[in-house]
Amino acid sequence: MIDDVDRIMTVMTVAFDPAFGEAWNRRQVxxxxxxxNCHYYLIGEKGQQAVDGASAAGFSLSRTGFQEEELLLLGVSPEFRRNGLGRSLLDQLRLAAATRGAKRLLLEMRRGNPAESLYxxxxxxxxxxxxxxxxxxxGQRIDAITFTCDIA
Ligand SMILES: CC(C)(COP(=O)(O)OP(=O)(O)OC[C@H]1O[C@@H](n2cnc3c(N)ncnc32)[C@H](O)[C@@H]1OP(=O)(O)O)[C@@H](O)C(=O)NCCC(=O)NCCS
Structure with missing residues (x-):
């Protein structure tokens, strides 16, 4: 678990643009x-689950609520982007959330984040x-947009 937090933080550090202050620090994670009630998933550069200390190219962090799962963070290291890893993390999240009883996914995103087209x-x-x-x-203010996705 400590090791997994290390690997989450390794991706966190490079994935999030400091201009927007979206990255969490280690304590928050x-x-x-x-x-x-929070869950994470680490993905390797070839799309496999990164387990047993294997290096991670991306991760998701989510929170389980009543019949819903909120995606808190989704990050892929820049060198591994546009290779389907972000989508694979969402696929995995949808499956895992369904097994936890979720009927829908939720997320909040700053307006203009290019991740919107993926979502x-x-x-x-x-x-x-x-x-x-x-x-x-x-100091610039940006709207937050809430998105949902039904789990069939
Ligand atoms: C958002 C993010 C996780 C996407 O990861 P990724 O592995 O590059 O995503 P995928 O390769 O699965 O993208 C699948 C599709 O989504 C769309 N997409 C993904 N990133 C995009 C971008 N920056 N601009 C436009 N479209 C994008 C494309 O349609 C892409 O398919 P294509 O490459 O065949 O055109 C990654 O860009 C990232 O870590 N961003 C910084 C952190 C962040 O803002 N996270 C989201 C808010 S918490």
Whole structure:
């Protein structure tokens, strides 16, 4: 588990643009995993699950609620992008969430994040927004958009 947090943080450090302040620190990840309703998945560069200390190219972190699963973070190291890993992480999340009883997935995204085209092509659609919810490192305000995706 400590080792897995290391590997999550290795991807976190390179995947998230510091301008948007979206990356979590190690303490936040550890706290989320301690609570017990959060789950993570590490993926290797060839799309396989990265287990037993194998190096990870991406990860997802999600939180289980009543009949829903919220995607908290999705990150793929820049060198491994546009190779289907992000979509594979969503596929895995949908399967795992279904086995935990979820009827839908949820996520919140800053307006303009290029990840939107991945989410939409996967089946997510917007259901709401919070105006000026995020603040960038330079002080700019950006809306948060909430997306959902039904689990068939
Ligand atoms: C979002 C992210 C996880 C996508 O990972 P990925 O492994 O590159 O995604 P995939 O290769 O599975 O992409 C599948 C499809 O989604 C779309 N897509 C993914 N990233 C895209 C981008 N930056 N711009 C436009 N379309 C994109 C494309 O249609 C792509 O298919 P294609 O490559 O055949 O055109 C990755 O870009 C990332 O880590 N971004 C920074 C962190 C972040 O913003 N995470 C989301 C918010 S928590």
């Amino acid at each position: 550890e706290d989320a995993l301690h609570i017990g 939409r092509s996967f089946g997510f659609f917007p259901i709401g927004e919070r105006r000026d919810y995020y603040r960038t490192a330079s």
